[in-house]
Amino acid sequence: MTGGPRTNTDSLRADSARVRARMLRAARDRVAAGDLDLPMNAVAKAAGVGVGTVYRHFPSRQALLESLAAERFALLVQAAEQALACPDVAAGLARLLRAALEHQRDDPALAVVLATPDTANPQTTELVQALAEAVDRLLERAREAGAIRPEITADDVRALFCGLQRTVQVGGDTELYIDILLRGIRT
Secondary structure, eight states, X not given: OOXXXXXXXXXHHHHHHHHHHHHHHHHHHHHHTTOOSOOHHHHHHHHTSOHHHHHHHOSSHHHHHHHHHHHHHHHHHHHHHHHHHOSSHHHHHHHHHHHHHHXXXXXXXXXXXXXXXXXXXXXXXXXXXHHHHHHHHHHHHHHHTTOSOTTOOHHHHHHHHHHHHHHHHHXXXXXXXXXXXXXXXXX
16 A cells, blocks of 8 residues: 555646646637737636636746647748748748738737747747748748848748738738738849
């Protein structure tokens, strides 16, 4: 016989994962309703937990937004890598802009995360770095092909992702704005 009470750490971890999923669902519902402020008290109430529980999982609103956006951010990184593999660098860049726009439209939390210079989660830091590396390589190919102005950087492209999303949100004509943006960065 053992000296202490038995605990099932696996069930505690599973319970914690279920609580985290409820909080993310509650936060996602608020974002879908247009509330990107994500008050932690409101998320806690909707998830049926105390606000302290929310803060244990997500130390800040930014950490919560980044957790919501993580999946779409990873898909954006994949899109950048696919654009890099495209034989026609200009077509690859256009494809990446469309993908960035689509992912931000489908997940408004991603738009906020892309527009924020600092990260709260290590996973987001890794995604930011992976995106920057893929975009840097894509831009280097585009420079070599004479397809873009030499001073355009990965940070510029990230800012353009955000601006394009907002422009399309206000104006609506995706292809027109992508074309304008691509013409603006060409040599």
